Amino acid sequence: MSGTSSTWTQAPVRVGLVGAGPWARAVHARVLAAGPETRLTSVWARRPEAARETAEPYGAAVAASFEDLLDSCEAVAFSVPPAVQAELALRAAEAGKALLLEKPLALDLPSARRLVDAIDAAGVVSQLVLTNRYHPATRRFLDEARALDVSGARSCMLGGAFLGGDFATPWRLEHGALLDIGPHLLDLLDAALGPVVRVRGVGDPRRWVELTCEHEGGAVSQASLSGSVEVERGITRIELFGRHPELVFDGGSLDHEESWPVLRREFATAVRSGRSGELDAHRGLRLQTLITQALEGGGPRGTGAGRGRSGERGDGPACAAGGVSTQQL
Numbered sequence: 001m002s003g004t005s006s007t008w009t010q011a012p013v014r015v016g017l018v019g020a021g022p023w024a025r026a027v028h029a030r031v032l033a034a035g036p037e038t039r040l041t042s043v044w045a046r047r048p049e050a051a052r053e054t055a056e057p058y059g060a061a062v063a064a065s066f067e068d069l070l071d072s073c074e075a076v077a078f079s080v081p082p083a084v085q086a087e088l089a090l091r092a093a094e095a096g097k098a099l100l101l102e103k104p105l106a107l108d109l110p111s112a113r114r115l116v117d118a119i120d121a122a123g124v125v126s127q128l129v130l131t132n133r134y135h136p137a138t139r140r141f142l143d144e145a146r147a148l149d150v151s152g153a154r155s156c157m158l159g160g161a162f163l164g165g166d167f168a169t170p171w172r173l174e175h176g177a178l179l180d181i182g183p184h185l186l187d188l189l190d191a192a193l194g195p196v197v198r199v200r201g202v203g204d205p206r207r208w209v210e211l212t213c214e215h216e217g218g219a220v221s222q223a224s225l226s227g228s229v230e231v232e233r234g235i236t237r238i239e240l241f242g243r244h245p246e247l248v249f250d251g252g253s254l255d256h257e258e259s260w261p262v263l264r265r266e267f268a269t270a271v272r273s274g275r276s277g278e279l280d281a282h283r284g285l286r287l288q289t290l291i292t293q294a295l296e297g298g299g300p301r302g303t304g305a306g307r308g309r310s311g312e313r314g315d316g317p318a319c320a321a322g323g324v325s326t327q328q329l
Helices: 022-034 048-058 066-071 082-094 109-122 136-146 170-175 182-193 260-273 281-296
Strands: 013-018 038-044 075-078 098-101 126-128 150-158 196-204 208-215 220-226 235-242 244-250
Touching: 013 022, 013 066, 013 260, 022 038, 022 048, 022 260, 038 048, 038 066, 038 260, 066 082, 075 082, 082 098, 082 109, 098 260, 098 281, 109 281, 126 260, 126 281, 136 182, 136 244, 150 182, 182 196, 182 208, 182 220, 182 235, 182 281, 196 281
Parallel strands: 013 038, 013 075, 075 098, 098 126, 150 220
Antiparallel strands: 150 235, 196 208, 208 220, 235 244
């Protein structure tokens, strides 16, 4: 795994990893151990044998407890279910540790807000693992999209992870695609077309969900989400339409090995500078707010929370669900 172009001259950030499942082994441990910006110091998991299997290939220690892990590092990466992350990341923030967080931040909006409040109170750096956002091709697409006057968009994120295998985990099977892969697609639509001010949806998150998003500038986007369909490979696609040639983002063709060095460098830079980047816990809270309003309805329209095209950030509700009920979603 190659690094970024410029040389890293500072001390590597000492990172402890919470979790030892398939994603922790395939991505977090490997990427953080690759350096030079970070060093994997220790791993803690509910199953010590899994923690050992994750840590040993990289010479990292196995922490006897979460508290021991906190003592061994200056930053903590999480690869655990959302409810566990919301609880433990809050404790890590209160201990003054920088946080590398998975999406969604939590299973519910109140838990996500408590975590963000703790991060703000502690003044620690946070960053989200929104995989596509660290890929150079995604960043080129977003730059092009922001320069266009888009009228409408179609998008989808489809796969078969819930049908079986390592990622058919209990929380995913219970809560479905909107909470699992919804943050990825909503983040890209919100970034490409401008802030979402209204979202409506129908379907069953455990099977198939359709979202309609109205954006601040007047564009409308459609999003299809499912983790329960059999496809040859995962599909991530966004099509933008307007008084310009169609602009297409094909995320399914991306090699994410190009994303990890960028993610690692930006996290280490944020930790060393003491300043979080755009994809921080507040971004996660915005996405959790959109998802919650799509599920349950409510919230004032047009408050413009989160980062818009100007890069400004707010934390209030960003959209109303337009009458979507829990019977629909």
